[in-house]
Amino acid sequence: MNKTAIALLIICFFLIFSLGAQAPSTDALGISLDSFWYGSIPSPIHEDPLPIRSHIGVGTTIYPAMVRLSQHHQLAMGVRLERTSRSLLYGFSFWRPFWGFGASVQYAYYFDAPFALFAEAMYLATIYEKTWQWAAMGRFSVKGGYRLTDAIWLIFPLSVDIRNDYLGISSAVAIQWIHTRRTQ
Amino acid sequence: MKKFIILLIGLPLMLLTLLSCELMLPSPKNLKMHAVFIALDYTNHANGLNRLAGTIRDAKEVMAAFEELYDNPKQDIATYGMFQEGANPQAHVSEELYPTIENITMLLTQIVKDLGPNELLFVYYAGHGTSGSSLGDLAVAGDNPDEIAIFSREDFLEALSGPTNGHIVVVLDSCYSGSYVQNYPQGLETLSYRPHITMISASSPTKESYEKVFFGNGHNHGVFTYLLLKALGWDHQDGIGEKYEGDVLVEVAGKIRKNTGILSDSGGLISVGGIYRYIKNRLRGQKPMTVNGPLDIALFVPMR
Numbered sequence: 001m002n003k004t005a006i007a008l009l010i011i012c013f014f015l016i017f018s019l020g021a022q023a024p025s026t027d028a029l030g031i032s033l034d035s036f037w038y039g040s041i042p043s044p045i046h047e048d049p050l051p052i053r054s055h056i057g058v059g060t061t062i063y064p065a066m067v068r069l070s071q072h073h074q075l076a077m078g079v080r081l082e083r084t085s086r087s088l089l090y091g092f093s094f095w096r097p098f099w100g101f102g103a104s105v106q107y108a109y110y111f112d113a114p115f116a117l118f119a120e121a122m123y124l125a126t127i128y129e130k131t132w133q134w135a136a137m138g139r140f141s142v143k144g145g146y147r148l149t150d151a152i153w154l155i156f157p158l159s160v161d162i163r164n165d166y167l168g169i170s171s172a173v174a175i176q177w178i179h180t181r182r183t184q
Numbered sequence: 185m186k187k188f189i190i191l192l193i194g195l196p197l198m199l200l201t202l203l204s205c206e207l208m209l210p211s212p213k214n215l216k217m218h219a220v221f222i223a224l225d226y227t228n229h230a231n232g233l234n235r236l237a238g239t240i241r242d243a244k245e246v247m248a249a250f251e252e253l254y255d256n257p258k259q260d261i262a263t264y265g266m267f268q269e270g271a272n273p274q275a276h277v278s279e280e281l282y283p284t285i286e287n288i289t290m291l292l293t294q295i296v297k298d299l300g301p302n303e304l305l306f307v308y309y310a311g312h313g314t315s316g317s318s319l320g321d322l323a324v325a326g327d328n329p330d331e332i333a334i335f336s337r338e339d340f341l342e343a344l345s346g347p348t349n350g351h352i353v354v355v356l357d358s359c360y361s362g363s364y365v366q367n368y369p370q371g372l373e374t375l376s377y378r379p380h381i382t383m384i385s386a387s388s389p390t391k392e393s394y395e396k397v398f399f400g401n402g403h404n405h406g407v408f409t410y411l412l413l414k415a416l417g418w419d420h421q422d423g424i425g426e427k428y429e430g431d432v433l434v435e436v437a438g439k440i441r442k443n444t445g446i447l448s449d450s451g452g453l454i455s456v457g458g459i460y461r462y463i464k465n466r467l468r469g470q471k472p473m474t475v476n477g478p479l480d481i482a483l484f485v486p487m488r
Contacts, residue, residue, distance in 0.1 A: 045369055046479060047379045049301065053478075089453070089485060092215060092304045092351050095478045096457055130457030133368075133476040164370060166478065 029179040030063035030076060032155065036172035038084050040095050043166045053095040057084035057170075061104060066178070074108040080122060100124040100137065114147035118155070126163075138162045143174075151178055215485060216260040216303045218295050221247050222283050224268040224311040224323070227431065228330055233323065238395040238404030239310035240269045241426075242357060245436045246308055246409065249416045250484075252440045253454075258487040264291060268325045270431035283325045285335045292343040299350030306353050306483065307344070310406055313358035319389060320360035337364055344381055351481050353456055354383045357406040359392040361385035368476035382456050382481050384463075388471035399423040408463060408472060413438075415462040416454060416484075417445035452486030459483070 038055040042048035059082025066076040080102055087095040102124030110116045122139040141159040148154050153176040161168035223243035226233045247263050254261035266283040267273070274282055281287065295305050312323035314334060322335040341364070344352050356364055362385045369377050386393040386408035394407050403423030405413075413420070417440045425437035446458045460474040 040478060045377060045379065046477075048479070086480070089482060091302045092482050092485070094455075094480055094482065096480045098478075128457075128476075128478070130455070130461045130480070131474060131476055165368075 028066060030061075030066055030078070030176055031179075032061045032063070032078075032174050032176040034059050034061075034155075034157065034172045034174035036157075036170045038168060038170040040087065041167040041169065045165065048093075050090055052169075053087035053090075055084045055087045055095070055097070057082055059083070059100075059172075063106070072110050074110065076106040076108065078104045078106065080104055080124065082124075096131070097129040098126045099129065100126040102137075104139075108145075116145040116147070116153070118143035118145060118157075120157075124161075135163055135165075137168075145176070151180065152176070153178065214258060214260065214302065216262070216300070217250065217254060217306055217483075218262050218264075218299070218303065219247065219250055219306040220264045220266065220288075220291060220295070220308070222266045222288060222307070222309045222311070222322075222324070224283060224325065224332075225270070226268070226312070226323075226332070227271050228268070228273055229332060233312065233332060236311065236395060237402070238406050238409070239357075240267055240433055241404065241436065242310040242406050242409040242413075243267065243308060244433055245405075245413055245418060245420075245438060246416070248436050248438070249413060249418045249440055250306070253416070253484045256487055259485075266291070269433070272329075273325070274329060276432050284327060285324055285333050285339070288324065288335065289339070289343045293346060296344055296346050296348045296352065299348045299352075301349045303350040304353065304481070304483070305344075305350060306355070308355045308357075310357045310409060313356070313360045313387075313393070315360065320358070320363035322356075322358065340364070341378075341381075345378060348380060350380070352381045353481055353483060354381065355385075355412065356383070357386040357393060357409045357412075359387060360389055361393065362388035362391070362471065362473040365473040366475055379477075379479060382475050382479070383473075384456060384460050385473045386470055388473055391470050393470055408467060408470060411463045411466050412459060415445045415459045417441050417443075419444070452484075453482055454484040456481045456483065 035058050038057050040053040059080060061078045061080040063076040063078035066074060068074050082100045084098050086097040102122055104120050104122040106118055106120040108116050108118045120141040124137045124139060126135050126137050139159050139161045141157045143155050143157040145153045145155040155174040155176050157172045157174060159170045221243040223239040225240050226235050247265060250261060251263060264281060266281050267277055268283050269276055299305055309322060314321040314323055318336060321337055322340060323332045324335045326333040365383045365385050366377060395404050396407050397404050398410055399422050401423055418438050419441045420438045423437050426433060427435035446454060446462050456474060457480045463472050
């Protein structure tokens with residue numbers, strides 16, 4: 001991963017936490033825990049016998065900055081940490097496990113009913129667990145959400161990951177807790 | 185609206201999960217490893233090349249370790265020992281297994297060509313890597329018994345580069361062997377990247393690889409291979425129990441202990457990445473290397 005990518009990540013983290021400290025919002029903090037199925041889509045350079053390599057993973061995103069723009073619209077910025085397992089073994093081969101951490105920006109639209117739709121863009125630094133090789137990755141997600149209680153949401157994200165050398169897709173189940181601060 | 189949203193969420197989830205090819209496609213059964221061990225001790229050389237006291241032991245113990253791991257009804261291993269050992273090396277090995285450039289090329293090319301989709305070729309080399317302009321080239325047996333021949337990096341990789349259905353793992357315990365480890369493409373360019381070949385080298389392209397006495401009775405090993413053996417779960421038993429006939433090692437000391445090495449924390453799976461990490465964490469000075477990128481190869485898969 002080059003210096004520009006690292007600098008970009010540091011700027012993102014700085015912005016997220018400084019905005020979080022000053023956010024004039026009613027929803028102040030969100031924490032999301034998720035488990036996911038992850039599919040790595042090999043490129044022609046890998047000459048892989050399979051069209052998709054299947055992993056599972058767990059992750060968490062913390063949104064220190066959540067800004068409610070109106071009754072229906074919300075903007076949030078967060079930081080994410082996740083671990084993706086090695087892929088299932090096929091013959092002698094598998095794809096390596098990796099860790100990812102990075103920053104995200106999420107837009108949410110709240111319907112009148114207890115439903116919401118989310119769109120999220122992430123910039124993640126990933127590191128393969130065994131070789132400690134770094135790579136940068138962009139992620140774009142759409143999520144459907146259902147409000148279970150005032151503070152707890154059940155969320156189903158679908159994501160596409162873009163790397164230099166291959167693509168990834170994932171489907172997840174997430175629980176998101178939103179702490180509401182009603183000070184203004 | 186509610187039904188629509190549930191459908192919107194549920195259908196893609198179901199489709200994505202069903203895309204797990206490893207679950208939907210029949211997995212290859214009856215895995216087979218072809219393992220070629222090339223080692224030279226240079227005892228017979230008249231031209232002043234340093235004798236290496238640990239290379240033959242290295243190769244024979246790694247071979248014994250894999251034979252023990254693969255000793256089960258669902259897995260198969262075929263081993264080929266190409267050794268130049270002792271003062272009269274051609275007396276102890278068949279003509280076609282004497283480690284000359286021609287014999288190594290012929291054997292590797294043939295195995296690569298015949299390799300099936302559920303088969304793995306494992307190539308292990310312990311010997312000198314040359315210095316100078318041709319950094320890291322392998323010093324193998326020459327046509328005359330007291331000469332060596334230089335097996336260039338290009339020719340060695342060429343022998344492994346033919347069309348194949350299987351995977352190839354190369355482990356080199358020699359000086360400057362990092363020059364054999366290919367660069368993983370940064371983008372989608374395919375120049376010179378061979379995804380079916382995975383490597384672990386004992387050293388970086390600029391570092392030497394060392395031997396050391398590990399037990400009191402002159403039990404030498406390459407430091408890299410000693411750790412490789414430990415990663416495989418090999419118990420050296422202090423080197424006691426080796427048997428020689430003249431200057432030829434005919435029986436190694438040691439056996440696999442399944443609760444040690446990386447066997448104990450990987451569910452029994454031994455992978456190139458796992459071995460590399462195990463050695464890298466313990467070896468100072470030589471800088472072992474492996475191929476980057478997402479693809480990894482299992483050298484041993486536990487069968488249940």
